[in-house]
Amino acid sequence: MLTIGEVLIALAVFLFVTQFLKLQRLRRRLPPGPIPFPVFGTLIQLNFQFNRDLLMKLAKIHGNIFTLWFGWAPVIVLNGYQAVKDGMTMHPEDVSGRLVSPFFRAMAKGKGIMLATGHTWKQQRRFALRTLRTLGLGKRGLEHRVQEEACYLVDFFASVKGKPLDPSFPLVHSVSNVICAVVFGHRFSRDDETFHEVIRAMERLFKFGGSFFHHLYEIFPWLMCRLPGPHKKVLSCYDVLSSFTRREISMHTERGTPDEPQDFIDFYLDHIEKSKDEPRSTYNEDNMVYSINDLFLGGSETTSTTLNWGLLYMVANPDIQEKVQKELDAVLGRSQLICYEDRRELPYTNAVVHEIQRFSNIISVGMPRVCVRNTILLGFPLKKGTIVFPNIASSLYDPEQWEAPRQFNPGHFLDKDGNFVSQQAFLPFSIGHRVCLGEHLARTELFIFFANLLRAFTFQLPEGATKINTEPMQGGTLQPHPYRICAIPR
Template sequence: MLTISQVLIALVVFLLTMQFLKLQRARRRLPPGPIPLPILGTFLQLNFQFNCDLLMKLAKIHGNVFTLWFGWAPVIILNGFQAVKDGMTTHPEDISGRLVSPFFRAMAKGKGIMLATGHTWKQQRRFALRTLRNLGLGKRGLEHRVQEEACYLVEYFASMKEKPLDPSFPLFHSVSNVICAVVFGHRFSSEDETFHELIKATECIFKFGGSFIHYLYEIFPWLMHHLPGPHKKALSSYDALSSFARREIRRHKERGVRDEPQDFIDFYLAHIEKSKDEPRSTYDDDNLVYSINDLFLGGSETSSTTLNWGLLYMVANPDIQEKVQEELDAVLGPSQLICYEDRRRLPYTNAVVHEVQRFSNIISVGMPRVCVRNTTLLGFPLKKGSIVLPNIASSLYDPEQWETPRQFNPGHFLDKDGNFVSQEAFLPFSIGHRVCLGEHLARTELFIFFASLLRAFTFQLPEGVTKISTEPIFGGTLQPHPYRVCAIPR
């Protein structure tokens, strides 16, 4: 006679077998890929890893459009420039949804801009774009803020008097102050304790992103919710950002709505009042908080990390650094404020900035999209709710698009006469309806900060240090290993 344990084991085996067969039927309607297993999906075949290089290896086996399974959920991967471009732009509205995964839902509640979808996303993004333009995005007003912070940054490096320093904090501080001035109406001093708390919270969130525990949370949210671990710290760090945003909103309310709005919060509070009688309005304090978080995180971390890589590459490639400086000296005066328009007269410097973005590839894979209606993606029929993940790195490293994809080579953006040439496969800001809304600001910051630093200093390793790692640390963004550098005045 069978024991209870034997019956339970038999029942579990039966259920797993049925689920396995169900998965095999489901995968026949999708692009090819590794065989999924119940509960684990394809994580076992991936050795519980998930990065751009692994996806590019899988594309060689299964093709540039293939399927991975995260637990029970299929995810369509687009690999290579052509697949990413065609997949994101043929029917861009059809795949404009955002996958609000369990961890992101616990974090941002589906509100704000970056982690929202549907009607909420459309309203919040449209308002953010319009308001950023009103505050000077793409105009001289906002560019002046970037120039001002670039001057502060140069002064800071000069104050170190050639002593070795870790550039990550001053870079983050200067870049972040641009978006802080836009959103909050003020900048932070480098000694401000609140600002240091915001940096710690930001670092915690991005270090957790893409980690093994992060993936476990996405697969087993009901279990991870009750367990201690780094996911709890990341969520509390996001709550700390939200608390700061609420304090700033409260200060603005206490000051009263201005006749002439001065910052993002002013504009948003005025719009809450204006749209309060609209039945489908999503303008409220919660969406304001999460929009502030998105603007702060997106406007601080990505550009500062890219600049951090930029200085590292200059130290690792002193010949390229020297060529940038020769061009800057030949074109610009020693005290002239650098503006974004100068990139047209500085083709080599512009090419180096672009190559820093391409080669550092700080976002790696990219953010998943969701089909908002039934559609066809590169010949494959997909149902509403299907998850699509464009492997952005595969476009930036596509051997069919770049002469030396795995080498730092500014020549990728120069023609034979030394003129700057844009490249269609250059997609660090993504593509389609979910393209980065701060793209123009980021481009302006990267060029002005980089050119200002290279004109003022030569960057080199501290005495006695001969090697430096250019391998990334994986996380929400790809970070360089901590390093120290000497800024030698020119």
């Protein structure tokens, strides 16, 4: 006669085999991929990792569209430029949903722009894009803000007088101030401790992304939300950002909405009033807070991190740095105000800025999409709710699109005569319906900040330092390891 223990073991084996066979039936309808197992899906084969390089290795085995499983949930991965482009643009509306995973749901509660989906996302994104354009996005008015912050940044580097410094904070401070001027109507001084706290909170948020505890939270949210750990500290960092935003909104509310709105908060408060009788309106203070948080996070971290990599690459490639400086001197001289339009006369500088974006490839994993209806993706039928992951990073490293994808080479964006040429596989801002709404601002910032810094200074390692570490640190964005450089006035 069987013991209770033996019965339980037999039952567990029976359930495991049953669920395993069920998974195998399900996977036959989907793109190929590693064999999934009950509970963990394919996470065991992936060593509980999920990063761009691993996805590119799997594509060599299973093809440029393949399936991974997180538990019972299939994730369709698109790899390489052609698969990413076709998958995101052939039926863009069908794959415009956002997967709001457990951690991000706990953080942003499905509100705002970046971590929202459906009706909320459509209304908030449409309003943000329209308002940013009114405030000067894509026009010379907003470019003036960038030029102003670039001057502040150059003045700060000059004040250090060539001594070693870590450039990360001054870079993120200057870049953040551009979006602050647009959203809040004013900038923050370098001595503002509250703003320092917000920037530190933002940095912790991005460093947590993709970490072990982040993955653990996504797999076992019911357990992790009840346990202490770094995930709790990171959620409190998001609360710091939200409190900062609410304080700014409160200041605007107290002074009243002006006849002519001056910033994003003014426009949003005015729109709340205008739409209060609309039954499906999502315009309220919570969505305003989370939308502003999204603009602040998206408009600060990615651009400043790219610039941080750019200075490191100039130190590692002094010949490229010198060539940029010669072009800037020849075309603009030492005093002319640098405009975004100047990129047309500065093909080499423009190529270097683009190559910094391509080669640093700072998005570690990116944000997955969700099918909002039944659709066909690259020949495979997918049901509504299926998760689709476009590996944008793989487009920037696609060996079929780039001559030397793993080398820093501005020639990727130059023809044989030295003229700048755009490349179709250059997708750092994503593609399709979820393309970055701040793309033009980011392009403007990168060019103007970089050109101003290279014209004013030569960047080099401190005396005695010889090693340059260009390997990234894993996180929500791929950061360079902390480093110190000297900005030598020219």
